[in-house]
Each structure stands twice: as C-alpha cells, then as structure tokens.
Amino acid sequence: MATHDIWNPWHGCHKVSAGCRNCYMFQLDAQRGVTMPSTVVHRTQEFDKPLKKDRHGDFKIKAGERIRVNMTSDTFVEEADEWRDEMWDIIRRRCDVVFYILTKRPERIAGHLPADWGEGYENVILHITTENQNMFNRRWPVFEAIPAKHKGLTLAPLLGPIDLGPALESGQIEQVECGGENYANPRPCDVAWVYDIAAQCLKHTTNFCWYESGTDLRWHGRPLRNLPWKTEQSRFAFLAGTNRKHHDVRFRLFDPVYHRELDDDELYHPRYNDSRCLFCASRMICNGCNGSDHCPKDLRFVPVEELERIEAGKHDEMMRWFHSGEHWIRTKA
Numbered sequence: 001m002a003t004h005d006i007w008n009p010w011h012g013c014h015k016v017s018a019g020c021r022n023c024y025m026f027q028l029d030a031q032r033g034v035t036m037p038s039t040v041v042h043r044t045q046e047f048d049k050p051l052k053k054d055r056h057g058d059f060k061i062k063a064g065e066r067i068r069v070n071m072t073s074d075t076f077v078e079e080a081d082e083w084r085d086e087m088w089d090i091i092r093r094r095c096d097v098v099f100y101i102l103t104k105r106p107e108r109i110a111g112h113l114p115a116d117w118g119e120g121y122e123n124v125i126l127h128i129t130t131e132n133q134n135m136f137n138r139r140w141p142v143f144e145a146i147p148a149k150h151k152g153l154t155l156a157p158l159l160g161p162i163d164l165g166p167a168l169e170s171g172q173i174e175q176v177e178c179g180g181e182n183y184a185n186p187r188p189c190d191v192a193w194v195y196d197i198a199a200q201c202l203k204h205t206t207n208f209c210w211y212e213s214g215t216d217l218r219w220h221g222r223p224l225r226n227l228p229w230k231t232e233q234s235r236f237a238f239l240a241g242t243n244r245k246h247h248d249v250r251f252r253l254f255d256p257v258y259h260r261e262l263d264d265d266e267l268y269h270p271r272y273n274d275s276r277c278l279f280c281a282s283r284m285i286c287n288g289c290n291g292s293d294h295c296p297k298d299l300r301f302v303p304v305e306e307l308e309r310i311e312a313g314k315h316d317e318m319m320r321w322f323h324s325g326e327h328w329i330r331t332k333a
C-alpha cells in the first residue's frame, strides 16, 4: 500500500490474538529505532490529515480517494477511546472521501460508533481481521450484528484454511482481502488455503484480493518458495490468478460544504505507473500511484485500462517467470 493511502491518527497497540504475534508495527518501530514502546498508544502528528489543505485552499486528500485508517494501530483499541469521537468527526466532515477501517476488536465497535451512525456512514467500509477459523468463528457473529453500509473481511496474516460460509452467505460482505505474513519469523501461508477461499468468494461473487503471498509459501503443507521481497510476493499473488472483482464497491459521496451527492466524474480516479504497478496484486484495492513510494524516476502515469493493455502484452513473459521459479529462493525441504 502506498503511504498516500494511509491515515494513522494514532500509533501503538497491544496484541489480542494469534495474528498479532509478529505484528509489523512492532517490527518496523524496532527497525526505525523508535524509543517509545510500541504498546504505548498515542495520537500522531497527522491526526487531522484529512482536513489539511494545500496553498490553493483545496483539500490535499481529494474527493473519491480511499484512505486506510490506523494501519499501525487498531481503531477500536481501548487506549484511543478518548480520541475516537474526534476521528469520527473528521470522517463525517470528509463525506467525500472513503475511509477503510480495519479491526481485530469487533466486540468494541458497537459501543464506540458515533451517535449519528444509524445504519452506517456512506463513506465508511468496516473490515474485521479473521486470521484463522477460530478467530472467524468468534469475530464474525459479533461483526454480523453491527450495522454498516459497507463491510469486508481481511484474512491477514492468513494462518490456516477458513470456511467463510456464514459471512459470504449473509450477503453483507462486499470484499475479502487476504495476505500472508512478512518480516521476521513469518509463519507459512499455504497456496491451497488461498485457492479454497478464492473459490468460496467466486461461488458467492464476492470480490477477492490476495494482495501479497507472504514470505514462506507452502503447497498442501510442503515448502514451495521463500519470497522475502514484497514486490515478488505481490507479483506472485497477482499471477496466481485468484483475484476477482465482480463489481465495484460503490460509495455515495457528498460535497463536504453543500452536501450535494458527487457524480463519478467529480471523483478521484486512481492512476498507475506502467512499471511498478504492472503486476501488483494490490491494484484492485489501492489508491493508485502518486510517485512518492520508491517509484522509478522515469515513471509514466496511465489509467487502469492502458495498464491492462500493457499487462496483456507482457503476460506470457511473466507467466514464464511465475512457473520457472527464476528469482525465487527455494525453501529448504
């Protein structure tokens, strides 16, 4: 995910389930030499980022952009209770922007929604993480009872096979996102689990995105590949061919001043660069490229249709890479 997709009004967290064991926030804090313990939840400097304007008086985050909230914390973590109403206020004021809110604490959602939530905000999609069957069985019934205009599931880090039946059959879930584990001591991700989950989503015509494979890839329990680089993980997931977008998740967005519903042609449309984005599995769920995240200097922005044409021309070559194992580090048996 590019950094312009992300808004972290607070940072820090404490672990609640198996999926948290190797939480990347703790690892990245350690790599960066952050002295404050990662378990100390604190407001960040970018608390009001969605309200920031440029020198022309326009919002820096454009109408129609999709922003991921609290990717280095949990929106419903206990320590953030005192700031959450301010967060909701910002989300309410930016009724022209889509906010993606992910939590491992669905039991804390109902008690911490804004007073005017009703059936949900039009510009918010709520996701829960269900990293294995046990967590799915515990979290889904709680999440099912929460009113929301848009809901999804995130299976990350995927730690085992999951039967998503009750959630997909409920008709509430618009998208399922899935990723393997990264960084230090990654636990295996079995491609067979992913294919099975993708098939469940296909059966229910639910959008599915396997955005990165994780480092330690297995096939029916047997070591398959070790992919330490995220770019290769993303390419692997893309070429595995499991991702399906059956429909656009449509958000009703409104002008923040006049509260008039915005037309599609008034909204931000992601653009992509014709090298880094070409075989990136996150394309389905990201906010597009603004050239700020380690992109090559000679990048060229193209709309998704043109990117798909370029991709088609290189697809055979990439599939040869996918099947040959070239560049992949083989895992010791």
Ligand code: SF4
Residues within 6 Å of the ligand: 012, 013, 014, 015, 016, 017, 019, 020, 023, 024, 025, 071, 072, 073, 074, 104
């Ligand atoms: S809930 Fe999320 S941010 Fe918090 S420890 Fe677990 S993985 Fe990390």
Ligand code: SF4
Residues within 6 Å of the ligand: 001, 002, 272, 273, 276, 277, 280, 281, 282, 283, 286, 287, 288, 289, 290
């Ligand atoms: S598609 Fe491009 S902008 Fe989006 S996550 Fe991938 S590399 Fe980044």
